[in-house]
Amino acid sequence: MSLRWAAALCVLSAGGAARAEPPTQKPIVVHVSGHRHGPPASRRDPTAASMVLRGEALHEPGSTPADVLSQVPGVQTAQSGSASDLATASIRGASSAETPVYLAGIRLNDDVTGTADLSTVPLWMLDRVEVFRGSAPEAADRLGIGGAIFFEPRLPHHPELGGGFGFGSFGELATWLGAAVAAPGAASMVALRRSSARNDYTYVNDNGTRTTTADDRVVRRPNADATSYDSWAIGRTTLGPGGAEITTLINAFDREQGVTGLGLIPAETARAHTRRLLGGITARVPCHARRPGQPAGNCRIELTSSAISAGNTLSDPLRELALAGTQVSSVGQRFSQQVRLIRELGDRVRVSLDGDEEAELLSVATPGAQGLHAGRQVSRGAFSLALQAFDWLELYGLGALECHSTSGPAGADHCGVLEPSGRLGARILLARGFSLLANVGRFVRVPTLGELYGTSPQVRGNSTLEPELGYGGDLGVRAETRRGAKVPAWVDAFGFARSVSQLVAFRRSGLGYVRPFNVDRARVLGAELAAGAELFHHVRSTLALTALDPRDTTRTVGNNLIPFQSRLSTSGLVELYAEPERSPLDRVGLGARASYRSSRVADPAGLIVIDQQARLDLQLMATFQGRRLAARLAVRNVTDARHFDVVGYPLPGRSVHASLEAWWR
Secondary structure, three states: OHHHHHHHHHHOOOOOOOOOOOOOOOOOOOOOOOOOOOOOOOOOOOOOOEEEEEOHHHHOOOOOHHHHHOOOOOEEEEEOOOOOOOEEEEEOOOOHHHOOEEEOOEEOOOOOOOOOOHHHOOOOOEEEEEEEOOOOOOOOOOOOOOOEEEEEEOOOOOOEEEEEEEEEOOOEEEEEEEEEEEEOOEEEEEEEEEEEEOOOOEEEEOOOOOOOOOOOEEEEOOOOOEEEEEEEEEEEEEEOOOOEEEEEEEEEEEEEEEOOEOOOOEOOOOEEEEEEEEEEEEEEEEOOOOOOOOOOOOEEEEEEEEEEEEEEEEEOOOOOOOOOOOEEEEEEEEEEEEEEEEEEEOOOEEEEEEEEEEEEEEEEEOOOOOOEEEEEEEEEEEEEEEEEEEOOEEEEEEEEEEEEEEEEOOEEEEEEEEEEEEEEEEEEEEEOOEEEEEEEEEEEEOOOHHHHHEOOOOEEOOOOOOOEEEEEEEEEEEEEOOOOOOOOEEEEEEEEEEEEEEEEEEEEOOOOOEEEEEEEEEEEEEEEEEEEEEEOOOEEEEEEEEEEEEEEOOOOOOOOEOOOOOOEEEEEEEEEEEOOOOOOEEEEEEEEEEEEEOOEEOOOOOOOEEOOEEEEEEEEEEEEOOOOEEEEEEEEOOOOOOOEEOOOEEOOOOEEEEEEEEEEO
């Protein structure tokens, strides 16, 4: 299956794909000069609390998407084992289902649980990761209660040929190859990666007795191997002198792996097969022919078609995972069409109008039981306005109205959900290099098809569920030192508040099945800090810190903390580096990253607690010959600290990873 997908991508390398990269917009912003290590905020929306990660942050050997996102304030991840096991992300106390995750502009959140599995996101082909905390930009098709996360792939610009390999602890082995061709007005790239690992690290099995260590024993993780294939085909074409552009992209992902189960009760024979194919095409066309000397981009139309098909098959022949049967298969498909008109009125106003049509299909099958077949159609209209009111004041507004029509075992519901969402933002320049940012908004999450109609006899649906509604706002400052400062530095600091009602929760019936219902209310208060500085042109440091107070306000007695949310988390990096002149060596760096998460409750009653976690990672990197050759070495969890995440899933101890890549341009 994987090899057939890879072959198909090679044939289609000149066509097919989604919104891999937003067009270079003419930003209506206050331009503040600064050093090259200024606040890493996204240019999609300068009024929002955002952070962009790129470069070495994405290419450290042994690093996972969950590791990368842990460097962003406000983001917390949940993991169930190694790099190939389920991992999810949440922002500012929201659930992972309330946080849309996009790969190349296509939403990855499934319609069974509403979450996106970060372990299926490929870091090796990414150009950058953009995280919006609390407020999503107009490029998102869902204004998530928890903001949005965008994983954006590399796009071809010039001819090149590259390859690399990596290896590490627990049988990790990866190889990849990529090639790009380019001509005036056109470029395309194809890349393929294969990776595998045994993931047989050791962990402490306490036999369920946390109060004593007498019966503790060190065991090796069984049935944890994984093999995956990841393929990309990307093309860009410019048509004629008018500036029309077509961007195409296809990505195929395939992984077969063992499913180990809990650390206390491992599974020996369960297996899982995950597959995903996504792609689309975006055309950007000027509204009218551009005359010689006329500025480009003052009016354009964007037409986007995208599709994603994702499936998962879980086999449990000995019923070690307590499934409804020996096999559960789910397939989700989504097709969308979008048209966007962007009009720039001078240098101070930019207006966009969006119209989206989306169709989703979900099928869940269990042998010997009635399966689920459901669908949803979404019609969406959106409007945004960016206004440079004064030289010191920028305003931003975004509004959207969505109509959700669903069909399933309970029948059809035409436009059963019609909900508005939107946000108002402002950026005020208080002084050179110092800005004040503020945002308020209303956000909606519509129940998934799995929540509405169930996924198995043990997990029933509830077709009367109401959408989750959230209201939130934040206030922050963004500052950086002036260009040429002896100590270049930057800081982003935000305080935020959010309230959510009609949260979807599950309860167990007397007959043994669980069913969702609307009951919960929650509020989250918090503060975030992101900062960076550079000393003597040889020392670089960054810090991310989040303080959170997440409360379930439905509960009036006992514990009311929201499960799986740490109240304090930090991540800090210190790197010593050198960039010698007139040398084949471009850059060499030695870095140490320390991270900490306070303890979390894992159930509404607060009886199960996931212990606090502290980790230290070391990394060494060197690039040569204009960054054509790169060698990297990393030691993860240097102290070999023993950690468990989610409930009962052991995380890896100390591990060593190395990679080497080369490019010919």
